[in-house]
Amino acid sequence: MKLTRFLTAAVLLAAPLSYAQNQPAAPQHPVPSIQDSETSSQKDARMAWWRQARFGMFIHWGLYSIPAGTWDGKQVPSIGEWIMNNASIPVADYKSLAAQFNPTGFSAHDIVALAKSAGMKYIVITAKHHDGFAMFDSKANAFNIVAATPFHRDPLRELADEARKQGLKLGFYYSQDQDWTAPGASAILRANHDPVTHHWDKAQDGDFDTYLHTKAIPQIKELLTNYGDFPAVLWFDTPTANMTPARAAEIVALVNQHPNLIWNNRLGGGYKGDTETPEQTIPAQGFPGEDWESCMTINDTWGYKSYDTNFKSTETLLRNLIDIASKGGNYLLNIGPDSHGIVPQPEVDRLHAMGTWLAVNGEAIYGTQPTLFGPEAGSFSATVKDSKGNPKFIPAWDWRSTTAPNKIYIEIFNWPPVSGAQAAFHLDKLPRKITSAYLLADPAHTPLKMTQAGGSLDIHLPAKPLDPIATVLVLETAK
Ligand code: H79
Numbered sequence: 001m002k003l004t005r006f007l008t009a010a011v012l013l014a015a016p017l018s019y020a021q022n023q024p025a026a027p028q029h030p031v032p033s034i035q036d037s038e039t040s041s042q043k044d045a046r047m048a049w050w051r052q053a054r055f056g057m058f059i060h061w062g063l064y065s066i067p068a069g070t071w072d073g074k075q076v077p078s079i080g081e082w083i084m085n086n087a088s089i090p091v092a093d094y095k096s097l098a099a100q101f102n103p104t105g106f107s108a109h110d111i112v113a114l115a116k117s118a119g120m121k122y123i124v125i126t127a128k129h130h131d132g133f134a135m136f137d138s139k140a141n142a143f144n145i146v147a148a149t150p151f152h153r154d155p156l157r158e159l160a161d162e163a164r165k166q167g168l169k170l171g172f173y174y175s176q177d178q179d180w181t182a183p184g185a186s187a188i189l190r191a192n193h194d195p196v197t198h199h200w201d202k203a204q205d206g207d208f209d210t211y212l213h214t215k216a217i218p219q220i221k222e223l224l225t226n227y228g229d230f231p232a233v234l235w236f237d238t239p240t241a242n243m244t245p246a247r248a249a250e251i252v253a254l255v256n257q258h259p260n261l262i263w264n265n266r267l268g269g270g271y272k273g274d275t276e277t278p279e280q281t282i283p284a285q286g287f288p289g290e291d292w293e294s295c296m297t298i299n300d301t302w303g304y305k306s307y308d309t310n311f312k313s314t315e316t317l318l319r320n321l322i323d324i325a326s327k328g329g330n331y332l333l334n335i336g337p338d339s340h341g342i343v344p345q346p347e348v349d350r351l352h353a354m355g356t357w358l359a360v361n362g363e364a365i366y367g368t369q370p371t372l373f374g375p376e377a378g379s380f381s382a383t384v385k386d387s388k389g390n391p392k393f394i395p396a397w398d399w400r401s402t403t404a405p406n407k408i409y410i411e412i413f414n415w416p417p418v419s420g421a422q423a424a425f426h427l428d429k430l431p432r433k434i435t436s437a438y439l440l441a442d443p444a445h446t447p448l449k450m451t452q453a454g455g456s457l458d459i460h461l462p463a464k465p466l467d468p469i470a471t472v473l474v475l476e477t478a479k
Contacts, residue, residue, distance in 0.1 A: 031249035053121035060302035069305030081303030106341025108158035118351035119358030132181035140218030171233025239268025286327030364409035
């Protein structure tokens with residue numbers, strides 16, 4: 001049976017980062033989606049580039065990059081793109097930010113080139129976040145970057161042209177349900193138990209269907225029709241109880257007209273979409289047999305905050321990518337350009353470092369299959385419970401593995417101890433017969449000595465890793 005899911009407000013508050021999990025089955029869809037009717041080989045063809053990609057760039061960029069985490073002289077806690085909500089900023093005050101938004105430092109060429117040099121294969125940018133400001137040329141609603149700012153340019157068009165030139169895919173994030181500046185749309189209040197209709201300004205009151213029919217649906221239409229072969233991905237977010245099956249079906253009727261489109265599991269209304277989307281977390285065992293993508297911040301915010309310097313190390317970011325690939329998922333890693341359109345240098349530096357590793361070791365990531373082992377990722381504790389009372393997963397960080405038809409890749413994080421002049425990598429159980437071994441970063445692919453005994457295998461490694469973050473051992477296998 002096909003598992004469909006329905007989001008409730010309670011689930012959203014209890015587990016805001018796993019929108020689609022553990023939800024009751026929805027009633028039959030009023031409008032069937034493509035996923036309901038396509039064959040598995042049609043789905044394979046539609047998802048092919050995405051499954052190959054493994055690594056994408058998320059871009060959160062909008063008016064919130066102007067306050068950059070500070071309002072009325074006070075630092076506003078939590079994620080930067082939520083500042084309007086978190087500081088209860090009146091609609092008129094927030095909207096007036098548009099008059100000062102002139103990000104002349106924005107270069108679509110440089111951002112696409114940055115993604116490309118990081119080894120990313122696609123970009124997903126906020127076309128409209130919860131603040132309701134459209135980062136594109138919209139005839140449907142004037143609160144947009146072309147009509148309401150001195151900038152008068154459409155960054156989505158510029159990115160689409162560049163992505164096409166440089167061979168990357170481009171997707172659009174669209175907040176279909178929350179919109180804090182459009183009358184009638186949803187607003188989830190921090191720590192409030194009525195997440196659907198909490199408004200902090202009368203200007204937010206109104207009728208949800210009016211919002212849906214005069215703003216969300218017309219803008220989704222614009223996004224789907226004005227950018228040629230893009231968007232390749234449509235990324236919905238934070239559905240509330242307002243996104244009923246009937247309302248979601250109106251959006252599905254639109255996306256159905258774009259048979260190559262990939263869209264995520266956050267539309268609402270019981271639609272499952274194409275992709276599971278864990279947020280700020282890597283699931284212990286992935287979602288076996290499903291397409292999934294972990295989206296994560298590079299510091300602690302999606303939208304730019306001037307004082308968030310808590311950047312993850314290149315080591316953490318790369319090991320996250322490898323961990324995710326070993327479980328069959330994609331890594332959608334976020335950058336937050338500032339109000340001039342400039343990507344913070346610490347973010348640029350980390351992406352370049354990841355690209356340097358991928359330029360040598362990308363074969364072990366792109367288009368690979370998940371691990372044939374499993375226990376190397378960690379184990380569930382017999383004693384420690386997670387926040388839901390389930391056994392807590394304790395990750396291990398010695399190594400990960402990815403798989404190709406005739407190869408097993410072992411990405412070694414913790415180099416095995418040296419005895420004599422050598423280290424040995426030990427495998428107890430071999431899923432395939434190993435015929436030879438070498439290090440991917442060794443240009444000569446010099447064969448490594450192997451010792452096999454009673455079904456287990458020791459690979460003799462040099463005393464030191466070739467890369468301190470992750471050195472890839474390639475095991476050639478007989479099928
Ligand atoms: O776009 C990014 C986030 O803005 C968005 N999804 C990613 C990709 C997102 N919206 N909501 N959430 C993520 C999770 C909800 C968090 C909340 Fe809160 C907890 C909302 C209210 C309490 C964080 C803390 C935001 C306000 C306070």
